[in-house]
Amino acid sequence: MKIAFYGSSLLSSYWNGAATYYRGILKALAAHGYDITFYEPDAFDRQQHRDIEPPEWARSVVYPATEEGLRGVLARAGDADVVVKANGVGVFDRELLEGIVEQSRPGAMRIFWDVDAAATLDEMRGDASHPVLKALPQLDMVLTYGGGPPVVDAYVDFGAARCEPIYNALDPETHHPAPRDSRFSADLGLLANRLPDRESRIEEFFLRPAAALPQHRFLLGGNGWDDKGMSENVRAIGHVGTGDHNAFNATPRAVLNVARDSMAQVGFSPATRVFEAAGAAACLITDAWEGIEQFLTPDKEVLVARDGQDVADILSGLSEERAEEIGAAALKRVLAEHTYALRAEQVHRIFQQHRARETA
Incomplete structure (x- = not known):
């Protein structure tokens, strides 16, 4: 299965605390055979502060933070079986979410992956025109990196078809005991x-x-x-x-x-x-x-x-x-x-369950 993932940055943790979460989850999902492309804008000097080079387990696409760049990467959403928009990209967040709904192919799984769910829900409570609120009827599920039952209940009350927390975790190949410095x-x-x-x-x-x-x-x-x-x-x-x-x-x-x-x-x-x-x-x-x-x-x-x-x-x-x-x-x-291998198994099961229901 092909995953198109639109997020803040896979390559840089500069002003981007979600980087290690994306890396851990997506690296572990790739081990299940997923073909992953990560789309990130060239914004906020992140590309000048890269922590990693493009990895073997995901295709990295860095696009200009312009309307033309946005159109170019959204046009590729139709190639994927699973299309993910993460929150907090920082540029074109509304347009990216609307774009994955409009340009993903029929039958593709559409997901909003919320790495700051509590804040997003607060925004939705105060804004009836919030883009996430508008998109929920067209999304197959919301995944979050935390929040537990309060976040799940709130998203379901807002109309999410399904909400599942996928918690942060550890990639022991990346983070491990080290000599003191x-x-x-x-x-x-x-x-x-x-x-x-x-x-x-x-x-x-x-x-x-x-x-x-x-x-x-x-x-x-x-x-x-x-x-x-x-x-x-x-x-x-x-x-x-x-x-x-x-x-x-x-x-x-x-x-x-x-x-x-x-x-x-x-x-x-x-x-x-x-x-x-x-x-x-x-x-x-x-x-x-x-x-x-x-x-x-x-x-x-x-x-x-x-x-x-x-x-x-x-x-x-x-x-x-x-x-x-x-x-x-x-x-x-x-x-x-609490390893990302275990979290990826959870995500893989969720994807399989959804496909089984859709084909039943």
């Missing part, structure tokens, strides 16, 4: 781009404990933090390419995950960083959100903080030995239950 030495590390719907939570869970613990070293990776006020014990190092993620996660005594506002409110939305950190056997501290125990066991495989004071208390009492125990337990759990 002095570039990333710290007591607590955080990898997060500066985004409006997460900044206040990062202030609370990262910058506040840093200010309260001047004797500890804090490391902040990600775009957009250059002009942010922070205490002297915080070292902001800018964009960290995916090739350095293993060392970034393996070097600090602990690493922090901070959910975006909407994902924290809905729950059941582990970020890619959760599984990347666990895959590197890092000791992960995460902000509290509903459903965490579905993925990692609190106090055994992950440490959970309700606020910045909790982060400070956890870090103050965290020994190297305890951190290593938690990291090792997390790695064991994700290898057993």
Whole structure:
């Protein structure tokens, strides 16, 4: 089966946190025999900050972020058996969604793959003309990378024929334990781009404990933090390419995950960083959100903080030995239950079920 996938970027994680999710899912689907073409616009300087070259398991098409470029790639939607539009491409999102509905061939599976479902649903509640709301009757299903029952129920209530969460996971060939690297030495590390719907939570869970613990070293990776006020014990190092993620996660005594506002409110939305950190056997501290125990066991495989004071208390009492125990337990759990190979099996079953119903 041929898959045409229209997303933000497969080749670059620059201002594109979904990159490792796309890579993990699509690489694993290719192992099931799917012929995958990924269409991404040349936008936001992503092509100047590539993390990978075009992979063997997917055909990469980078198109100009122009109306002519858009028409060119949408014209190829009719060649595919499965046509996917992911949210958050950043340019022509409405036109891409309308285009896959209009230009996919009869009988093709049409899918909206939502990597920020909580935010999309909030938009739909406030906008009766939202393009996703308009497209739902013509879509065969919605897949999301999180959200659990609240997101599934909301999408079904809006008219989705089917909604299935396909959670983030680990590709152990890409993210794995690595030697410590002095570039990333710290007591607590955080990898997060500066985004409006997460900044206040990062202030609370990262910058506040840093200010309260001047004797500890804090490391902040990600775009957009250059002009942010922070205490002297915080070292902001800018964009960290995916090739350095293993060392970034393996070097600090602990690493922090901070959910975006909407994902924290809905729950059941582990970020890619959760599984990347666990895959590197890092000791992960995460902000509290509903459903965490579905993925990692609190106090055994992950440490959970309700606020910045909790982060400070956890870090103050965290020994190297305890951190290593938690990291090792997390790695064991994700290898057993949360790999992209397992997620791809889930997607493959969903596709087979749909085709069986359509041909029955």
